[in-house]
Amino acid sequence: MLRRLRFIVNKEMTQTFRDRATFRIMVLTPVLQLLIYGYVVTTDIRLIPTVLCDHDRSQASRQLVQRFTTSGYFELVAEVDAEGQIDTYLDRGLGTMAILIPPRYSEQLDTGRTARVQLLFDGSNSNRATLAQTYASSIIAEAGFEVVFERFSRMGVRVEKALLDTEPRIWYNPELKSLHYMVPGVICALLLQLLVPLTSLGIVRERERGTIEQLRVTPIRPTELILGKTLPGVVIGYFNVFVILLVGRFWFGIPLKGSLLTLLFTSGLFIISALALGIFISTITATQEQAMFTGQFLIVPNLLLSGFMFPISSMPQPMQYLTYLIPLRYFLEIVRGIFLKGVGLDVLWPQALALIVFGSAMLALSIRRFGRN
Numbered sequence: 001m002l003r004r005l006r007f008i009v010n011k012e013m014t015q016t017f018r019d020r021a022t023f024r025i026m027v028l029t030p031v032l033q034l035l036i037y038g039y040v041v042t043t044d045i046r047l048i049p050t051v052l053c054d055h056d057r058s059q060a061s062r063q064l065v066q067r068f069t070t071s072g073y074f075e076l077v078a079e080v081d082a083e084g085q086i087d088t089y090l091d092r093g094l095g096t097m098a099i100l101i102p103p104r105y106s107e108q109l110d111t112g113r114t115a116r117v118q119l120l121f122d123g124s125n126s127n128r129a130t131l132a133q134t135y136a137s138s139i140i141a142e143a144g145f146e147v148v149f150e151r152f153s154r155m156g157v158r159v160e161k162a163l164l165d166t167e168p169r170i171w172y173n174p175e176l177k178s179l180h181y182m183v184p185g186v187i188c189a190l191l192l193q194l195l196v197p198l199t200s201l202g203i204v205r206e207r208e209r210g211t212i213e214q215l216r217v218t219p220i221r222p223t224e225l226i227l228g229k230t231l232p233g234v235v236i237g238y239f240n241v242f243v244i245l246l247v248g249r250f251w252f253g254i255p256l257k258g259s260l261l262t263l264l265f266t267s268g269l270f271i272i273s274a275l276a277l278g279i280f281i282s283t284i285t286a287t288q289e290q291a292m293f294t295g296q297f298l299i300v301p302n303l304l305l306s307g308f309m310f311p312i313s314s315m316p317q318p319m320q321y322l323t324y325l326i327p328l329r330y331f332l333e334i335v336r337g338i339f340l341k342g343v344g345l346d347v348l349w350p351q352a353l354a355l356i357v358f359g360s361a362m363l364a365l366s367i368r369r370f371g372r373n
Contacts, residue, residue, distance in 0.1 A: 026198075030190045030240050031247055037186040038179065038252050041309075045131045047075040051086055051095040054079070058106035064117070064143055065099065073135045086120060096122045097132050109147055172257075172340045183254050184335045185308045187244050191267075192274050192302055192328055194240060196295050198233050199278030204291045207282075226367050230275050237271035238264075257342030263335070266348070269355040270331040276362030277327070283369040302328040330354045 050068065054061050068074040074097070078089055089095035100118040108115040119136050121129040173180050241264070248254045256263070277298065285291040303309065305319065306328035312320055323329050330351035337343045345352060 056105035060106035195274035203282035258338035273359035
């Protein structure tokens with residue numbers, strides 16, 4: 001058995017490294033995608049384009065505007081004289097928020113009356129509009145508290161600035177950098193996108209060429225053939241893991257707080273699961289086109305339901321149950337736990353066990369279907 005298995009592995013490795021163009025694609029594509037996704041896929045909101053319509057033009061209104069522009073969240077892109085001009089900027093996507101300061105704003109503050117400031121948001125991007133509203137409301141509330149504090153101070157009334165204060169301590173990602181959260185997820189997604197087509201297209205291609213039929217008349221068993229197809233993929237998968245980890249660690253500066261050995265062990269579990277999924281796809285498709293479309297049909301739900309882009313807790317309850325069938329979900333939790341929290345298998349063993357079960361089930365099902373076919 002070992003001799004036949006070694007023969008298949010050598011054949012697969014020879015075919016893989018013989019085609020230099022394919023090898024360069026397998027090596028360079030994940031790195032380039034990681035560099036692109038690492039900078040593009042982010043939830044940080046900075047320099048929100050803001051339009052100002054100041055009808056008061058007083059020192060108080062300028063101080064309020066300065067609070068927005070110096071916060072780091074808002075960027076003043078235009079100042080208009082009429083409210084109707086605001087629509088032009090929001091319609092064309094040149095502004096996400098507009099600040100409308102009414103006349104007699106400073107007079108209302110000086111006389112102790114409530115001064116109202118209108119904030120307009122472009123809600124076509126609900127996430128960006130929600131964050132902009134949160135930041136803006138916080139700035140307005142802080143400015144209002146300062147006005148009340150100064151008013152009581154002029155009256156000779158001593159007021160404590162904070163009767164109730166909090167001391168927030170943020171663990172694992174103190175600077176709240178979304179890059180530290182998203183890049184480990186990108187690593188997982190890239191491995192899935194690379195490994196599933198690697199085996200599914202490879203086996204179907206050989207079936208179209210008649211190579212599989214030639215192997216069927218040899219003493220090679222379906223189990224040996226499947227394992228022989230999987231082991232080279234494990235080597236390629238680990239090679240990409242090392243390359244992607246180096247880029248994530250030294251290019252993006254993502255801290256690895258946990259054990260590298262634990263990360264490599266669990267990466268092996270996911271690599272086998274992804275390769276097994278690709279082999280299963282090859283057993284239910286007859287052409288490379290079918291294998292490619294089936295792979296994309298399964299990869300996209302993995303990305304959407306894994307928690308990579310959207311929190312699982314925000315999904316409808318039936319979708320949350322469906323995520324338990326997604327292997328990327330478990331590997332994503334493992335990688336983020338090791339990178340950000342520094343936890344080990346004493347915490348992540350349920351996710352590791354789920355990958356073992358998924359990979360074993362896919363391999364067993366693939367061997368069974370391959371033997372029947």
